[in-house]
Amino acid sequence: xxxxxxxxxxxxxxxxxxxxxxxxxxxxxxxxxxxEENHPGIAARVLDDQGRLRRFVNVYVNDDDVRFxxxxxxxxxxxAGVSIIPAVAGGC
Amino acid sequence: xAVQTAAPTTPxxxxxxxxxxxxxxxxxxxxxxxxxxxxxxxxxxxxAYDLPAGDPEELRKRIEAGPANIWRYAPLxxxxxDVADKPNLNPGWTPLVKADNxxxxxxxxxxxxxxxxxxxxxxxxxxxxVAQALEAARxxxxxxxxxxxxxxxxxxxxxAAARAGFRSCVFIPHDLEQGKVVMAAVYGxxxxxxxxxxxxxxxxxxxxxxxxxxxxxxxxxxxxxxYYAEGSKTLAYEICExxxxxxxxxxxxxxxxxxxxxxxxxxxxxxxxxxxVEDRPYRIFGAQAQGCSPVxxxxxxxxxxxxxxxxxxxxxxxxxxxPADGPYVLDIARRTGGAVEDVDxxxxxxxxxxxxxxxxxxxxxxGGVTVGVTRKLIENGLLDPSLTTVVLNTGDGLKxxxxxxxxxxxxxxxRPSLDAFRDAGLAH
Numbered sequence: 001x002x003x004x005x006x007x008x009x010x011x012x013x014x015x016x017x018x019x020x021x022x023x024x025x026x027x028x029x030x031x032x033x034x035x036e037e038n039h040p041g042i043a044a045r046v047l048d049d050q051g052r053l054r055r056f057v058n059v060y061v062n063d064d065d066v067r068f069x070x071x072x073x074x075x076x077x078x079x080a081g082v083s084i085i086p087a088v089a090g091g092c
Numbered sequence: 093x094a095v096q097t098a099a100p101t102t103p104x105x106x107x108x109x110x111x112x113x114x115x116x117x118x119x120x121x122x123x124x125x126x127x128x129x130x131x132x133x134x135x136x137x138x139x140a141y142d143l144p145a146g147d148p149e150e151l152r153k154r155i156e157a158g159p160a161n162i163w164r165y166a167p168l169x170x171x172x173x174d175v176a177d178k179p180n181l182n183p184g185w186t187p188l189v190k191a192d193n194x195x196x197x198x199x200x201x202x203x204x205x206x207x208x209x210x211x212x213x214x215x216x217x218x219x220x221x222v223a224q225a226l227e228a229a230r231x232x233x234x235x236x237x238x239x240x241x242x243x244x245x246x247x248x249x250x251x252a253a254a255r256a257g258f259r260s261c262v263f264i265p266h267d268l269e270q271g272k273v274v275m276a277a278v279y280g281x282x283x284x285x286x287x288x289x290x291x292x293x294x295x296x297x298x299x300x301x302x303x304x305x306x307x308x309x310x311x312x313x314x315x316x317x318x319y320y321a322e323g324s325k326t327l328a329y330e331i332c333e334x335x336x337x338x339x340x341x342x343x344x345x346x347x348x349x350x351x352x353x354x355x356x357x358x359x360x361x362x363x364x365x366x367x368x369v370e371d372r373p374y375r376i377f378g379a380q381a382q383g384c385s386p387v388x389x390x391x392x393x394x395x396x397x398x399x400x401x402x403x404x405x406x407x408x409x410x411x412x413x414x415p416a417d418g419p420y421v422l423d424i425a426r427r428t429g430g431a432v433e434d435v436d437x438x439x440x441x442x443x444x445x446x447x448x449x450x451x452x453x454x455x456x457x458x459g460g461v462t463v464g465v466t467r468k469l470i471e472n473g474l475l476d477p478s479l480t481t482v483v484l485n486t487g488d489g490l491k492x493x494x495x496x497x498x499x500x501x502x503x504x505x506x507r508p509s510l511d512a513f514r515d516a517g518l519a520h
Contacts, residue, residue, distance in 0.1 A: 009302040010131050019302060045134070055397060055419065056117070056134040060295065065414070067400050085298045086129035087136075087416040 001026050003076050005035060006083040014042040023082070028059060029072040031082055046084060056087045105231045109144065110170035113137040113318055116420070124170075126232050126315040136416060137318045138358075139170045148367035152337065155329075160185045162220055162326040168362060169326070170319050171227040179256050180226055181248075183219030184326050186211040188334040188482070193450035198467055202341065202479040206463075207331055208453050214275065215488035216409075216456070217352070218248035221323030225312035226252050228319035234310035237281075238262055240297040241313075242290050242348070242409045243272030244456075244487055249312055250279030261309070263293050268408060271491045289403060291413050324352040328359025331482055332369050339363075339374045341479035344466045346458045346486055347378040347387050347432065348410040350417030357424045377475060378421050378432035379465035381405035381440060381457075387418045391432035396422055406437045406495045407457040409487060431474045435464035443467065444489060444496055454489030462486075 005023050007015050015021050021039070025031035036043035048054050052072075059066045060083040066074040076082060105124045113122040117135025128137055144151055144167050151167070158164030162184030163176040176182070187208050195204035209217040222237075222245070229237055237253040237260045239245050246262040253260035260281030264273070265288060277283045286293045300306040301314050312320045332339060339360060345353040357376055363369045380388045383405025390398045398418035403411035415421070425432050435443070440457055443464035448454050455463065462483050469475035489496070506512040513519060 006299065007302075008129075008298070010129055010134070012302075013131075045132070048133075054134050056129065056136065056416065058295070058414065063292075065291070065400065067414070068402070083295070083299065085295055086134050087414065 001076055001078045001080070003031055003078075003080045003082050005031065006081065006085075008084055008086055010086060011042055011045055011084065014039040014045070025076055027072065028061065028066055028074045028076055028082070031076050032072070058085045058087050059083065060085070106172045107170040107228065107231055107319070108172055108175075109141045109167060110139045110319075111142045112140050114140045124231075126228070126234070126310065128315050128317045139318050139322050141168070141170075143168060143362065143366060151366060152368055155333070162223060162323070162330075165326055165329045168329065168366075170224060170322055172231075175227055178227075178230070180223050181213040181219050181252055181255055183212045183223055185330060188331060189451060189453060191451050191483075194447060194463075197446065197450055198470055198477070200470070200477040200481060202477060202481065205331075205335075205340070205480075205482045206447070206451060206453055206485055207327060207482055208485050209327070210453070210455065210459075210485060210488035214244075214247045214251045215491060216244035216248065217324070217327065217484075217486040218244045219252070220326050221245075221320045222248040222252045222312055224323040225310065225316040225320035226256055226258075228316045229258065229310035229312075230256075232310065232316075234308060235259060236261060236309045237312060238297070238306075238309045239312045239314075240264075240290070240293040241276070242411060243268045243276065244409050244491065245313065246276035246283065247272065247279070250276055250281045250283070253281055254279045263297055265290050265293055265408075269492050269494050271493055272408075275491065289413070290408075290411055291400075291403075321351045321355055324355035325359030325362070327352070327484070328356045329363065332360070332363055335480070337369055339369050339372055340482040341373075342375045342377065342430070342475055342481040344377045344379055344462045344469070344475070344481065344483045346410055346462050346484060347380050347415065347418075347421055348412040348458075349415045350378070350387060350421040352486070353378055354417050354420045354424060357428075373429070375428045375430040375475075376424055377430040377465070377469060378425055379462045380432065380434040381407035381410050381461050382434045382436040383407070384411045384413055385434035386413060387415055387421050388432045388434040390418065391422055391425060398422070405440075406492070407440055407461050408492075409456065409458045410461060431469065433465045433468050433472070433474070435461060435468055439464040439468070441496055441499060445500070447485070448489070453485060455485040456487035456489050456492045457495050458487055459485035459489070460495070
């Protein structure tokens with residue numbers, strides 16, 4: 001499956017400044033593996049030492065927060081948009 | 093290095109005692125700039141200080157001689173020393189109401205206080221945090237102020253921008269309470285309703301900030317967040333000073349992202365370190381609405397990570413399903429011997445009315461959450477009624493009239509005659 005991944009400013013040093021890059025994979029885990037092949041070092045920024053999503057990283061497949069889906073096993077359909085976003089918040 | 097969002101110029105940065113930024117997760121240090129996340133671990137960055145050294149008594153006198161607003165604490169904030177001379181809303185120094193009537197209702201014997209932040213210029217605590225972000229925006233050369241907002245922040249940003257001569261463009265969920273929409277729009281900046289929840293708005297803003305479309309914008313709660321968040325420390329400073337430079341024994345604080353609670357703890361720790369208050373134990377309790385209670389759920393389950401929820405509550409200013417500071421709130425509640433509890437929408441409305449009826453304070457829904465949770469914590473035996481307790485009301489009830497309107501109205505409607513009045517049974 002080919003997907004488009006939106007890269008946050010904070011990780012664009014790994015993508016030569018590009019805000020969106022293509023990747024391959026049927027699940028989010030495979031997509032991150034594909035990103036790592038093309039942009040070495042990026043996976044370690046998104047995943048912790050145990051290979052889990054870092055707690056201050058939010059990842060969306062299309063409009064769905066993967067934490068509400070199957071996490072790294074969330075399916076990434078052909079043409080899906082994957083967004084990696086640092087966690088921020090307002091409110092109290 | 094951390095990646096900085098584009099600022100139009102790179103002027104020399106004078107933010108008073110702010111010495112740099114540090115990552116709360118891995119401790120990495122970064123220079124002051126419009127940066128909000130650590131490049132190494134995505135952890136949130138916060139301001140590190142060179143706080144004033146020397147005689148606490150002198151510092152206390154200096155603070156007491158300062159203006160009756162948050163700038164009396166300028167030596168402890170990321171702002172230039174002449175901040176009080178610049179055009180801003182001068183928020184803070186809101187009343188600490190000694191709530192004896194409410195205390196009697198709740199059975200609190202050790203002294204109960206309500207820190208009533210509805211008295212700020214745009215009627216919520218948000219003026220405190222926006223005032224810090226505004227100074228950072230000035231320092232970094234931004235001219236547009238922006239934010240993602242559950243409503244209160246949008247108004248605070250619009251007003252602060254108007255006063256300071258900035259452009260504003262703010263983003264809110266499209267279905268907010270009417271009062272908050274009007275309050276956000278009236279200041280003349282651009283107000284954009286996003287079709288989605290607050291978490292969707294937040295995500296949109298995070299994407300906008302990395303796009304050329306958002307270049308040169310100061311998002312108070314995104315790329316200016318480390319500075320913005322520090323404004324909540326002033327609640328801790330004011331509460332202690334208003335108690336006669338004394339730590340309260342217990343505090344009940346609302347939780348949306350959890351930022352306010354963590355910064356109140358940071359403020360209390362600074363006062364202890366500076367010798368401005370005696371170092372003694374205090375407990376911090378977090379309050380959530382049941383319809384958006386990811387931190388409360390994690391606390392009760394004994395977890396140290398927070399599983400996001402889809403919000404569904406009348407307390408929209410607290411409706412953040414994915415609270416960025418949730419793990420830190422859990423740490424603080426457990427470290428201080430506090431707890432995190434939640435109340436349902438009916439209990440929130442009851443608590444708003446209880447506070448209004450007993451103390452003449454009309455709180456927004458977030459205030460109903462803290463008062464409702466206080467009552468529940470006492471019933472559960474988690475909050476000690478024999479200790480001095482401060483409950484936060486972070487906003488004005490006029491902003492969330494919808495919440496209480498269905499169950500609040502005239503006692504009677506009568507003809508303009510004494511007979512009608514007598515017949516209505518109100519002549520006592």
